[in-house]
Amino acid sequence: MKYRTLGRTGIKVSPYCLGAMMFGAMGNPDHDDSIRIIHRALDAGVNFVDTADVYSRGESEEIVGKALKGRRDDVVLATKVHGGMGDDPNRQGNSRRWIIAEVENSLRRLQTDHVDLYQIHRPSPDTDVEETLSALTDLVRSGKVRAIGSSTFPASEIVEAQWVAERRGFERFRTEQPPYCIVNRGIEREVLPACERYGMGTLVWSPLAMGLLTGRYRKGQETDSPRMSFAPGRLTNERKLDVVEQLVPLAEKAGLSMVHLAMAFAVAHPGVTSAIIGPRTMEHLDDLLAGAGVTLDDEVLDRIDEIVPPGTDVDPGDVSYAPPAIEHAGLRRRPTQERAAA
Numbered sequence: 001m002k003y004r005t006l007g008r009t010g011i012k013v014s015p016y017c018l019g020a021m022m023f024g025a026m027g028n029p030d031h032d033d034s035i036r037i038i039h040r041a042l043d044a045g046v047n048f049v050d051t052a053d054v055y056s057r058g059e060s061e062e063i064v065g066k067a068l069k070g071r072r073d074d075v076v077l078a079t080k081v082h083g084g085m086g087d088d089p090n091r092q093g094n095s096r097r098w099i100i101a102e103v104e105n106s107l108r109r110l111q112t113d114h115v116d117l118y119q120i121h122r123p124s125p126d127t128d129v130e131e132t133l134s135a136l137t138d139l140v141r142s143g144k145v146r147a148i149g150s151s152t153f154p155a156s157e158i159v160e161a162q163w164v165a166e167r168r169g170f171e172r173f174r175t176e177q178p179p180y181c182i183v184n185r186g187i188e189r190e191v192l193p194a195c196e197r198y199g200m201g202t203l204v205w206s207p208l209a210m211g212l213l214t215g216r217y218r219k220g221q222e223t224d225s226p227r228m229s230f231a232p233g234r235l236t237n238e239r240k241l242d243v244v245e246q247l248v249p250l251a252e253k254a255g256l257s258m259v260h261l262a263m264a265f266a267v268a269h270p271g272v273t274s275a276i277i278g279p280r281t282m283e284h285l286d287d288l289l290a291g292a293g294v295t296l297d298d299e300v301l302d303r304i305d306e307i308v309p310p311g312t313d314v315d316p317g318d319v320s321y322a323p324p325a326i327e328h329a330g331l332r333r334r335p336t337q338e339r340a341a342a
Contacts, residue, residue, distance in 0.1 A: 001014045001015070001016070001044065001045025001046065001047075001292065002014075002015060003015075003047070004273050004274070005201070005273075006076070006117075006147075006174070006175060006201035006273055006274075007174050007175055007195075007199050007200045007201030007273070008174070008199040009147050009174050009175075009201065011076055011116065011146075011147070012047075013047060013048040013076050013201075013203075013273065013274055014045060014046045014047050014048050014274065015267045015273070015274050015275065015292075016041075016046050016048075016263075016267075016274065016275060016277050016288070016289075016292060017046070017048040017049070017050050017078075017203050017274040017275065017276045017277070018038065018041045018042075018046050018048065018049045018050070018276075018277060018279075019050050019051075019205065019276040019277060019278040020038075020049060020050065020051035020055060020060045020061075020063065020064050020278075021051070021052070021055045021060060021278050022278050022279065022280040023037075023038075023051075023055075023056070023059075023060045023063045023064070024055060024056030024059030024060045024062075024063060025056040025057075025059055026055060026056045026060070027056075027278075027280040028280050028281065031062075031063050031066065033281075033282070034063045034067070035063060035066060035067040036282065037279060037281070037282055037285050038063075038064065038067040038068075039067060040282060040285055040286075041279075041285060041289070042071060042074070042075065044289050044292075047074060047075055047076055048075075048076045048078070048203070048274055049064060049068075049075055049076070049077055049078065050078040050079070050080075050117075050177075050203060050276055051064050051078070051079050051080075051110075052079055052080035052081075052083065052119075052121060053079065053080065053081055053083065053085060053102060053105065053106050053109075054080070054082075054083030054084070054085065054121065057085065058085070058105070058109050061079060061106055061109035061110050062109045062110075064077075064110060065109055065110040065111035065112065066111070068110075068111070068112070069111065072112055075116075076116045076117065077110065077112065077115050077116050077117070078115065078116060078117035078118075078119060078149075078203070079106050079110065079115050079117075079118065079119070080118075080119040080120070080121040080151060080177075081094075081098070081099055081102050081103065081106070081118065081119075081120065081121060082094055082120055082121030082122050082124065082151075083121055083122075085102065085105075093124045093126070093127060094120055094123075094124035094127045094129075094131070094132040095124075095127055095131060095132075095135075096131055096132075096134065096135035099132065099135040099136065099139070100135055100138070100139070103115075103118065103139055103144060103145065107144065113143075113144070114143060114144050114145060114146060115144070115145055115146070116146045116147065117145075117146065117147050117148070117149055117174075117175060118136065118139065118145040118147075118148050118149070119148070119149040119150060119151045119175065119177055120132060120136075120148075120149070120150050120151060120153075120173075121151050121152075122151065122152055122153075122321055123150075123152075123153055123154070123157050123321060123323075125323065125324050129157070129160060129161050129164050130164050130168060130170075133148075133161065133164060133165055133168070133170040133171065133172075134168075134170060136148045136170075136171055137170045137171040140171045147171075147174045147175070148171055148172075148173055148174060148175075149173050149174055149175030149176060149177060149200075149201075150173045150175070150176050150177070151176070151177035151178070151205075152177065152178055152179065152320050152321045153176060153178075153191075153321075154190075154191070154321070154323065155190035155191045155193075155194045158173070158176060158191065158194045158195065158198070158200075159194055159198075161173050162198050172198075173200060174200060174201060175200055175201040175202065175203060175273075176191065176195050176200050176201075176202050177202070177203050177204070177205055177276075178191050178192075178202065178204055178205070179204065179205055179206045179320055180202075180204035180205075180206070180207065180266060180269075180272065180275075181204075181206055181207045181208065181209045181213060181262060181265070181266060182209070182213060182243070182247065182262055182265050182304060182307075182308055183209050183212065183213070183240050183243055183308060183313070183314040183315070183318075184206070184209065184313050184314070184318060185308055185309075185310060185311055185312055185313065186311065186312065186313040187204075188269070188271075188310050188311040189311035192269065192271035192272070193271070195271060196270075196271045201273040201274075202271060202272050202273050202274075203273060203274040203275070203276055204266055204272055204274070204275050204276065205276045205278075206276075207262055207263055207265075207266035207275040207276070207277075208259065208262050208263070209234070209240070209262070210234050210235065211235065212234065212235055212240060212244065213244070213247070213258055213259070213261075213262035214258055214259050214262075215244070215248060215251075215257070215258035215259070217235050217236075217241065217244065218241070218244065218245070218248075219238075219241040219242070219244070219245055233317075234315075234318060237314070237315045237318070239314050239315055240314050240315055240318075243307055243308055243314055244258075246307045247261065247304075247307065250300065250303055250304070250307075254296075254300050256291070256294060257287075257291070259287055259288065259291060260290070260291030260294045261294075261296070261300075263275060263277070263288065263291050263292075263294070264291065264294040264295065264296045265296060265301070265304060268295075268296055268301065
């Protein structure tokens with residue numbers, strides 16, 4: 001496994017980051033089997049592990065903590081905070097109150113005294129980024145966190161956070177974790193350039209488009225995958241299925257599986273540090289690792305650019321974070337009596 005520098009942190013990480021979302025009730029409930037999968041990835045040279053408190057309500061962190069016993073110093077460990085961890089409205093979000101409390105819970109579940117990368121899982125429009133960065137800065141200075149990052153932030157909020165950190169002397173986000181794959185290339189337009197400009201590392205999630213780019217989902221074919229109920233719209237979109245039909249012969253001509261084509265594409269971008277793999281089984285992991293040495297030549301990348309133009313999302317509605325003005329009509333409409341120009 002080759003290693004890349006995570007932004008300008010000086011930390012060396014593998015181009016494949018082991019995502020732990022599928023370990024626990026959300027995916028593989030067998031702790032021992034999940035631990036074996038983690039160990040297999042570490043043995044193959046993967047030294048970057050990413051989880052989150054909200055994955056299976058803390059169970060994923062617990063599994064990762066057990067798996068890293070005796071190996072913690074060899075792993076760059078990342079987790080996230082933001083998602084709801086109970087009915088209490090204050091057990092979520094990006095407030096100082098919650099961040100300071102929840103990092104202790106994550107450390108306990110992970111059985112460690114620090115995390116190498118602590119990420120804000122999503123933006124929180126009701127919380128000043130200054131409040132969030134202030135709390136994260138205290139965690140870094142206390143030694144409980146080594147570096148901080150964001151996840152699925154729009155480019156404008158990435159830039160704002162950098163400016164606030166510089167202006168107030170806070171720790172700045174060193175990484176961003178955005179979605180990225182052949183059918184979701186929107187981050188190439190602004191997010192990746194912003195990250196490169198500020199020296200941020202990027203660990204991209206869903207490089208297989210939630211399984212769409214495995215080749216398992218084809219136009220006119222039925223599938224009984226449990227992911228169909230988890231995210232049906234993302235796996236049945238006609239435009240994305242049309243793309244798959246064009247990618248299948250491209251992969252075959254290159255002598256690659258769809259999985260290996262998609263993963264090699266994700267790590268080929270100069271703005272991408274690592275791509276997150278999320279295996280649920282050992283078979284999934286072995287298939288992913290088998291393609292670690294694949295290099296796509298310019299001819300293949302040019303053809304992918306023809307199929308899905310750079311900087312575009314095949315399905316414009318396929319977003320993982322929408323700002324309030326997009327989600328709530330009342331924020332983009334004046335009162336009726338004020339709408340006329342005269």
